Amino acid sequence: MRSSSARCILVVLSLQLLMVGASAAPLMSSMNPAGDFERMDDALKEALETSPFDATLSVVYQLNSEVTSEDHKWLEDHGAELLGEAPLVDGGLLEASATNVRVISEWSRTEYLELNRELxxxxxxxxxxxxxxxxxxxxxxxxxxxxxxxxxxxxxxxxxxxxxxxxxxxxxxxxxxxxxxxxxxxxxxxxxxxxxxxxxxxxxxxxxxxxxxxxxxxxxxxxxxxxxxxxxxxxxxxxxxxxxxxxxxxxxxxxxxxxxxxxxxxxxxxxxxxxxxxxxxxxxxxxxxxxxxxxxxxxxxxxxxxxxxxxxxxxxxxxxxxxxxxxxxxxxxxxxxxxxxxxxxxxxxxxxxxxxxxxxxxxxxxxxxxxxxxxxxxxxxxxxxxxxxxxxxxxxxxxxxxxxxxxxxxxxxxxxxxxxxxxxxxxxxxxxxxxxxxxxxxxxxxxxxxxxxxxxxxxxxxxxxxxxxxxxxxxxxxxxxxxxxxxxxxxxxxxxxxxxxxxxxxxxxxxxxxxxxxxxxxxxxxxxxxxxxxxxxxxxxxxxxxxxxxxxxxxxxxxxxxxxxxxxxxxxxxxxxSLSVDTDRVRHAWKGDWNNFNNGQDGLVYYTEDAHYVWIPNGTYNMMVQFTPTEVDVETAQIGNLQMEIDLGEDGSNDAQGQGTRVSDTWIYDLDVDSSHWGTWAEFDVTGQAMAFLGLFEDAEFFEASIPYTVDVALTLDLATPVDISIPQRPDFYSDLDPTTRSDNWDDSYEGQLTFTRPVYNQSALMQMIQPKVMVEEEERSFFGALGEVFAEFTGASMVFGVFALLVALGVGYTLRNSREDTPLVLVIDDAVDADLED
Missing domain, CATH: 3.40.50.200 (Peptidase S8/S53 domain)
Incomplete structure (x- = not known):
């Protein structure tokens, strides 16, 4: 009896050892010394093939679920230095030797590895x-x-x-x-x-x-x-x-x-x-x-x-x-x-x-x-x-x-x-x-x-x-x-x-x-x-x-x-x-930064190119320009003095020369415009001097004097006769005109006299084109109806399935026939039915 018990214990222990061995065997047998290339991008595969075993590789890794502290420990225990986390993709960045990267690729938690290449x-x-x-x-x-x-x-x-x-x-x-x-x-x-x-x-x-x-x-x-x-x-x-x-x-x-x-x-x-x-x-x-x-x-x-x-x-x-x-x-x-x-x-x-x-x-x-x-x-x-x-x-x-x-x-x-x-x-x-x-x-x-x-x-x-x-x-x-x-x-x-x-x-x-x-x-x-x-x-x-x-x-x-x-x-x-606007003034405004760069190495002074253009429509008789530069900056110890140049008709002359009036921080230029300027562009530019004594301490890159400014140009039109404004686009610039508040010379008889002809996004016209969308719901299909569609689409597969179904049916029929011959049919009838029959 004792001998029989001992043999049983020995068998049990042997089976346990075999089970342990069996569970460990896949790990050992599936461990590819080259690594699991199915889990790597092409760049990492190439790096592993061309690098020494002890070469350090930077690798972006992904696991097959959220990264845990146990995962970090496993990676570190297998020679990885963890350098960053990427929680959205259940991964991060690590560095490891080529040998250890191969080992990590075989880990059951590893989803994918990529060489962290330079972009x-x-x-x-x-x-x-x-x-x-x-x-x-x-x-x-x-x-x-x-x-x-x-x-x-x-x-x-x-x-x-x-x-x-x-x-x-x-x-x-x-x-x-x-x-x-x-x-x-x-x-x-x-x-x-x-x-x-x-x-x-x-x-x-x-x-x-x-x-x-x-x-x-x-x-x-x-x-x-x-x-x-x-x-x-x-x-x-x-x-x-x-x-x-x-x-x-x-x-x-x-x-x-x-x-x-x-x-x-x-x-x-x-x-x-x-x-x-x-x-x-x-x-x-x-x-x-x-x-x-x-x-x-x-x-x-x-x-x-x-x-x-x-x-x-x-x-x-x-x-x-x-x-x-x-x-x-x-x-x-x-x-x-x-x-x-x-x-x-x-x-x-x-x-x-x-x-x-x-x-x-x-x-x-x-x-x-x-x-x-x-x-x-x-x-x-x-x-x-x-x-x-x-x-x-x-x-x-x-x-x-x-x-x-x-x-x-x-x-x-x-x-x-x-x-x-x-x-x-x-x-x-x-x-x-x-x-x-x-x-x-x-x-x-x-x-x-x-x-x-x-x-x-x-x-x-x-x-x-x-x-x-x-x-x-x-x-x-x-x-x-x-x-x-x-x-x-x-x-x-x-x-x-x-x-x-x-x-x-x-x-x-x-x-x-x-x-x-x-x-x-x-x-x-x-x-x-x-x-x-x-x-x-x-x-x-x-x-x-x-x-x-x-x-x-x-x-x-x-x-x-x-x-x-x-x-x-x-x-x-x-x-x-053609857009009708009830005003006699139109406007164009912009902002910019005038910069003065003094290159100490060669003594050259560079200024930004601040040219800007405004279209002068027919009927314009006055141009009012407000130029507001921010010339003083305490942080950079900056001071400056800027003015505006205005060339009506682009004939090369400065029509603003001696015309500006300074009111606080704003220069105001009030210029007359005659019919020779109609249908032409007025060119604007900014000139002056400035110095920023502490600019280098504020910004090591853009340390030069930099003066932000705004420009507001208002044109007043004579609307005794109708005026239509259509603005051409320069190939070297983009400019526009917009309606603005009426001038002091506005007369109610001017209503309807000023129009803009221009392209528009006409949402009102579009809304008239929108029709209700009739949604056709897919009819609910039976299993056999859906199966019929599959057969219709995949004819070859349907034939194979049909032959298979026929063979199954024949087999079932043969089995039932034998069942009838060899086994008596037993009917199970519940008590209620029995009672009905007895009645």
Whole structure:
């Protein structure tokens, strides 16, 4: 008996040992000394293959659930140094030897590992970008993308009344009230165009911070590159250092500047996107952030497991933020696929908006703009914008600034790249979401997929099938803003239109019958859907907003309307009208910063270019100008003395000479205007001297004398005969006129005598086009009805299923037959039935 018990105990112990061994065996047998490459991005795989075992690698890690203190301990016990946390993606940043990285990749908690690569910012050095042509300026590209057309439109309310500001000026849609994140190298916010300091602090730059392990707010978050300062100016700079001439696309919008720091890496960018996500959550969006512009990345294919792709999706799908990426500067010809893909890996994320760089005039793709793989539509840019010779805000004391000082402007510089195209679209997005805050993610799929026949490769060449659930999965949905940009882009004439300089691209392989994307519009691997059009995109966005919010109270009452519904009628919003105003005076006002830079090294004195232009309409007989400079600044011990030069008719004379009267801080110029000046431009400029004795202590970059000023020009008209004002647009400038208060000479007989003929956004006319949308509810189907649809769609599978069902039926029948022969049938009848039978 004892022997039997002993044998039992021995068997039990042996079984336990076997179970322990069995449970441990998978860990030992599955431990690949090379690591689990399925959990790594391509860059990390390559680093492990080429690095010594003891080489230290910086890795962005993700776990398969929220990171705990036990996870931190495990990582540290396995040789990892933890350097940062990324809670939104259940991960962080670590450094470990190549050997330990391999071990970590095998850990059951590990979801994905990425090499923390240094980011590439997509601008061209001056030796590659070429010298800017004389007269090529930022304001020309705002004309090219039709931003100035959109700014110029007056607005008719839904009830038919005109929209006026509190000062009686025509209301314009310029983006004011919507913030755009410039996630880049930061901005040098001491630049006058950013309004971070001085009398207008907070009007433009809401927040400027640099990543150094934590986000630290600072005036200058762009200390080494200068790239982000230039990008931010294109997005939403106000143009103050050029008297408004070089304003960005969303000239009235607000900016949040996030600097990824010196030697920016994927993790720093990830932290910027996390910050953007946390500060754009609906209901917790302090700055009203709706857009993030990203002019950085690296070439490669869409990686759905990467932290940037995941955060792009989260921002888009959860917060409704439009995420915009540069397509990259790697050129190519469209034949580079697989490992040689030229487009930005992050721009290839379906939910992101990918931007190609076009020439300065928007008529062709630049030589450097990355081409997508012609057989993989998901790698193609979505839209294009000017990216060649783009003038925008210049930083001080940075690498880019050092290479552009010879261009002749200390406050603006001209550089090229998809980095310069992308912020044009960032500014557009700000304008669109400002007038259409209901824009969010489409609940329909319109992102191109690699299926069917390629435009060039022929039958079946695009049917890679790497995303089998493309038509149903969440990740292939796009922001409605992207769809609007694609539907309104200009493609005609863009096919096979290429800038010289790319020897790899013959630029002759797109047939006349273009490939049409899911939008029904032409789409190719060079320019996407073509040149973006701000005026049309704003009109389509606003149309959709009015369809959803028909009483214009800010609440969406009709979410059933889609971009497609709005696309059918949006042209009705853009009209030209004759607008009657009961006044005899019109006005134009602007602000700026006059700067006096004394270069002690060579003794040269530099002044900002403050020229500004005002149109003089027929009937004008008086011009009253109020010029108010802030000449004294106690903090910088600044003093100055400025005056205004005014040239009526641009004949080279200073008509304000000896005419000014000083009243407190304001110069007043009261000038007579005769008929020879009608239909011409008056040119204004600022002259004077100033000195800031303590400027260097206040700002090491923009330390020179800087005098903010405002200018208000009022023109009085003789309305004895009717006057109609139609303002032409200069190619080198944007200017406008607005009605203002009546003069002392007003007579009631003047009513109806003054009109403005100008383009408008006519919301009243549009409202008459909106029809109730009849929602057709899907009929409830039975199981067999649904099954019938499946059979109809998948014939081959249906035949196989039918044969299988027949065999099953035969088997069941055979079994029942045998059952009847071999087993007596027993009927079970309840008591109630028995009672009935007995009765």
């Amino acid at each position: 590439e910012f997509f601008y061209l050095p001056s030796e590659w970008g070429g010298e800017p042509l004389p007269g090529v300026m930022m304001h020309e590209t705002t004309h090219v993308v039709n931003a100035t057309t959109s700014w110029h439109r007056a607005i008719i309310n839904t009830d038919g009344t005109m929209a006026f500001d509190t000062d009686m000026a025509f209301t314009e849609w310029d983006g004011d009230g919507t913030a755009i994140v410039d996630l880049d190298t930061g901005v040098d916010a001491g630049h006058p165009d950013y309004d971070y300091l001085g009398p207008w602090a907070g009007d433009k730059t809401l927040y400027s911070a640099k990543w150094d392990g934590v986000w630290t707010e600072t005036r200058n978050s762009d200390t080494s590159s200068g790239h982000g300062t230039h990008v931010g100016g294109t997005i939403a700079g106000n143009g103050d250092a050029s008297a408004g001439r070089r304003a960005g696309v969303a000239k009235g919008g607000q900016l949040v500047a996030l600097g990824t720091g010196d030697g920016a890496s994927i993790f720093a960018a990830e932290q910027g996107l996390e910050w953007t996500y946390q500060h754009s959550i609906p209901g917790q969006n302090e700055y009203h952030i709706r857009v993030v512009s990203n002019s950085w990345g690296t070439d490669g294919d869409y990686d759905p497991n990467g932290v940037i792709a995941q955060l792009t999706d989260m921002l888009t799908y959860e917060n409704g933020v439009a995420v915009i990426f540069a397509a990259s500067n790697s050129g190519g010809n469209g034949g580079e696929c697989g490992g040689g893909l030229k487009t930005n890996v992050y721009a290839n994320t379906p939910s992101a908006i990918s931007v190609a760089a076009l020439t300065h005039d928007g008529t062709a793709v630049t030589s450097f703009s990355s081409r997508g793989c012609m057989n993989q539509m998901h790698t193609w840019p979505d839209v294009g914008a000017p990216g060649r010779d783009i003038w925008a805000t210049a930083p001080r004391g940075t690498a880019i600034d050092a290479s552009t000082k010879t261009q002749g402007d200390l406050y603006y510089m001209s550089i090229s790249g998809t980095s310069m195209a992308t912020p044009h679209v960032g500014g557009m997005a700000g304008l669109m979401l400002n007038v259409a805050p209901s824009l969010t993610v489409a609940d329909y799929h319109r992102e191109d997929h690699d299926e069917g026949d390629s435009l060039v490769g022929g039958e079946g060449t695009a049917a890679y099938g790497q995303f089998d659930d493309w038509e149903t999965a969440n990740y292939s949905r796009i922001h409605e803003l992207e769809l609007i940009l694609e539907l309104t882009a200009k493609y005609v004439g863009m096919e096979n239109s290429c800038e010289d300089g790319n020897a790899d691209d013959a630029c002759n392989d797109i047939p006349t019958d273009c490939y049409r994307s899911a939008t029904g519009r032409c789409h190719d691997w060079r320019v996407g859907h073509g040149l973006t059009d701000v005026d049309a995109a704003v009109a389509l966005a606003r149309t959709l907003q009015l369809m959803r919010d028909q009483n214009d109270d800010g609440m969406v009452d009709h979410p059933e309307y889609t971009v497609w519904d709005a696309f059918e009628i949006y042209d009705a919003l853009r009209t030209e009208e």
